[in-house]
Amino acid sequence: MAPWGARSGRAERADQYLPTPEPDLDNASVGTMNLTHQSANQQRVVDGQPRHLLELRSVSKAFDAGSQSDSERRVLHEIDLNLSIGEFVSIIGPSGCGKSTLLNVISGLDEEFSGEISYSGAPGSRLGQISYMQQKDLLLPWRTVLDNAALGLELRGVSHADSRARASERLGQFGLEEYSGAYPAQLSGGMRQRVALLRATLPDTPLLLLDEPFGALDALTRSEMHIWLVGLLADTGKSVVLVTHDVDEAILLSDHVYVMKRDPGVIDSQFDVVIGDRTDPGVVTSDAFTALKAQLLAALRSGGTVGVSS
Amino acid sequence: MMNIARTWLPPLAIGTLGIASWEIWVRAFDVQRWLLPPPSSIIREIVDSRALLSEQAFVTLQEIVIGFVLAAGFGVLLASAIAYSKILERSLYPFVIASQMIPIVTIAPLLLVWVGPAMTSKVIVVAMISFFPIVVNLVDGMKSVDQDMVDMFRTLGASKRQIFLKLQIPTSIPFFMSGLKIGVVVAVIGAVIGEWVGATGGLGWLMRLSAPQFLTARVFAAIIVLTVMGVILFAIVGLVERMVLKRYPRMN
Ligand SMILES: Nc1ncnc2c1ncn2[C@@H]1O[C@H](COP(=O)(O)OP(=O)(O)OP(=O)(O)O)[C@@H](O)[C@H]1O
Ligand SMILES: [Mg+2]
Numbered sequence: 001m002a003p004w005g006a007r008s009g010r011a012e013r014a015d016q017y018l019p020t021p022e023p024d025l026d027n028a029s030v031g032t033m034n035l036t037h038q039s040a041n042q043q044r045v046v047d048g049q050p051r052h053l054l055e056l057r058s059v060s061k062a063f064d065a066g067s068q069s070d071s072e073r074r075v076l077h078e079i080d081l082n083l084s085i086g087e088f089v090s091i092i093g094p095s096g097c098g099k100s101t102l103l104n105v106i107s108g109l110d111e112e113f114s115g116e117i118s119y120s121g122a123p124g125s126r127l128g129q130i131s132y133m134q135q136k137d138l139l140l141p142w143r144t145v146l147d148n149a150a151l152g153l154e155l156r157g158v159s160h161a162d163s164r165a166r167a168s169e170r171l172g173q174f175g176l177e178e179y180s181g182a183y184p185a186q187l188s189g190g191m192r193q194r195v196a197l198l199r200a201t202l203p204d205t206p207l208l209l210l211d212e213p214f215g216a217l218d219a220l221t222r223s224e225m226h227i228w229l230v231g232l233l234a235d236t237g238k239s240v241v242l243v244t245h246d247v248d249e250a251i252l253l254s255d256h257v258y259v260m261k262r263d264p265g266v267i268d269s270q271f272d273v274v275i276g277d278r279t280d281p282g283v284v285t286s287d288a289f290t291a292l293k294a295q296l297l298a299a300l301r302s303g304g305t306v307g308v309s310s
Numbered sequence: 311m312m313n314i315a316r317t318w319l320p321p322l323a324i325g326t327l328g329i330a331s332w333e334i335w336v337r338a339f340d341v342q343r344w345l346l347p348p349p350s351s352i353i354r355e356i357v358d359s360r361a362l363l364s365e366q367a368f369v370t371l372q373e374i375v376i377g378f379v380l381a382a383g384f385g386v387l388l389a390s391a392i393a394y395s396k397i398l399e400r401s402l403y404p405f406v407i408a409s410q411m412i413p414i415v416t417i418a419p420l421l422l423v424w425v426g427p428a429m430t431s432k433v434i435v436v437a438m439i440s441f442f443p444i445v446v447n448l449v450d451g452m453k454s455v456d457q458d459m460v461d462m463f464r465t466l467g468a469s470k471r472q473i474f475l476k477l478q479i480p481t482s483i484p485f486f487m488s489g490l491k492i493g494v495v496v497a498v499i500g501a502v503i504g505e506w507v508g509a510t511g512g513l514g515w516l517m518r519l520s521a522p523q524f525l526t527a528r529v530f531a532a533i534i535v536l537t538v539m540g541v542i543l544f545a546i547v548g549l550v551e552r553m554v555l556k557r558y559p560r561m562n
Binding site: 129156 | 459461465480483
């Protein structure tokens with residue numbers, strides 16, 4: 001089953017991210033593995049190399065409680081998570097459960113945690129190896145839309161002209177063509193989000209972390225961005241960890257959905273997304289979709305969540 | 311049109327009123343000219359001695375501009391060093407602050423002995439006095455970067471050097487411009503102090519020379535020329551600031 005059609009093409013580019021090439025891996029087997037991948041602890045080893053792009057083993061993190069005595073606030077507790085190449089997982093959970101904190105830890109920004117993380121099977125800093133679109137847009141106010149979008153490439157040593165040219169090619173898809181020379185202060189929240197997304201996705205990295213990337217977008221733009229994102233993944237074989245409050249979005253885009261609970265933040269349950277043709281607009285009313293959505297909402301509710309948009 | 315009137319009319323009215331009362335008061339009470347000349351004779355002095363005044367003003371202007379540019383250049387280097395490295399900050403910053411504790415009027419005569427009465431000593435005084443606000447503002451600016459922005463740069467794989475060049479420097483630009491505005495004003499004061507202590511030319515030198523000869527109108531004339539010069543310099547820096555800050559819509 002290849003729900004997005006083009007998605008089975010991921011594996012070709014995906015292999016470039018593998019520590020060692022695996023000639024016996026045909027496209028179909030990658031697609032199948034992604035979608036039938038059941039256990040979070042399952043780990044396939046080929047030629048002694050882990051099959052996973054990203055592995056988290058009992059990752060825990062505590063913040064100082066501040067004024068409250070000398071105790072600590074546990075924010076992440078024993079998080080296990082595996083991500084294969086080309087895989088798309090979503091994390092949903094109540095506000096404050098530690099979703100952003102988890103992405104900070106994965107990205108390499110936050111190094112004060114216990115547990116183990118391996119990425120591409122290699123130790124060392126993950127900074128610059130993972131694209132991370134943070135919850136805030138963090139655009140530089142003195143740079144134009146184009147120069148903001150090109151920042152990531154520029155920092156990787158791509159020449160000013162080349163990075164601008166490559167960013168410029170994408171502006172159209174993001175509905176930003178006319179705003180190329182505008183400054184962030186002149187943009188709406190949704191436009192700023194798209195610039196931030198463009199900046200994060202331009203550098204060629206195997207993993208993309210997205211923290212509520214479409215929160216400020218209207219329904220139509222949002223679904224356009226979904227289509228764009230799926231196309232990008234099909235072309236590049238990137239893996240994605242998406243944090244969202246939108247259950248529909250999580251189902252539509254992901255291979256797996258993780259539901260987090262708070263205090264402390266744990267991965268409470270995990271759902272495999274097996275629905276029909278995702279490109280079909282009618283999929284959201286299909287039995288498989290609505291059944292999964294009901295399950296996810298129930299899981300969120302049992303975690304004490306109220307008011308999660310769906 | 312209305313706006314221009316609203317901004318310029320009140321100060322113009324107050325100024326005219328002040329000058330008029332000064333004129334009337336001096337005439338009515340027959341105040342000695344060498345004690346306090348009336349505005350009319352100051353204006354006459356400006357017109358009559360325009361050659362002398364502009365010649366001396368040019369000397370002072372040169373001292374201010376050269377000293378100020380040196381201070382700005384030196385300030386950028388020093389501030390960069392301080393903001394870039396903790397060790398450099400700890401070793402340099404105390405001396406930057408200490409340098410401002412030394413009364414400039416005690417250093418100026420020494421400079422005269424060291425480098426002579428030519429322009430150099432005045433340029434040094436100007437630079438010494440105006441580099442401080444530039445450095446302090448720049449350091450504050452470079453350190454005022456948002457940690458979230460720094461993190462964003464780090465996720466893009468930026469090096470410390472790249473963060474400094476592409477984030478800290480641009481962030482500090484508005485602070486730098488504030489520093490320049492204060493710097494240019496104290497530069498004018500610095501030039502006059504330098505000339506007062508000992509010089510061969512300049513408006514400060516002219517004032518120092520004219521006062522004992524009871525050429526009070528000339529002293530006032532020099533003060534006015536100096537003031538106008540200072541205001542124009544300030545306005546130029548302000549104009550540059552406005553041009554530069556056009557690119558900083560959120561901070562403006
Ligand atoms: N720097 C910090 N110091 C102390 N506590 C923190 C810090 N950052 C986050 N926290 C705490 O950690 C918890 C998780 O925060 P986090 O931002 O990861 O939540 P989230 O799941 O992303 O929420 P949201 O959906 O609202 O974005 C919160 O309770 C927050 O108060
Ligand atoms: Mg968050």
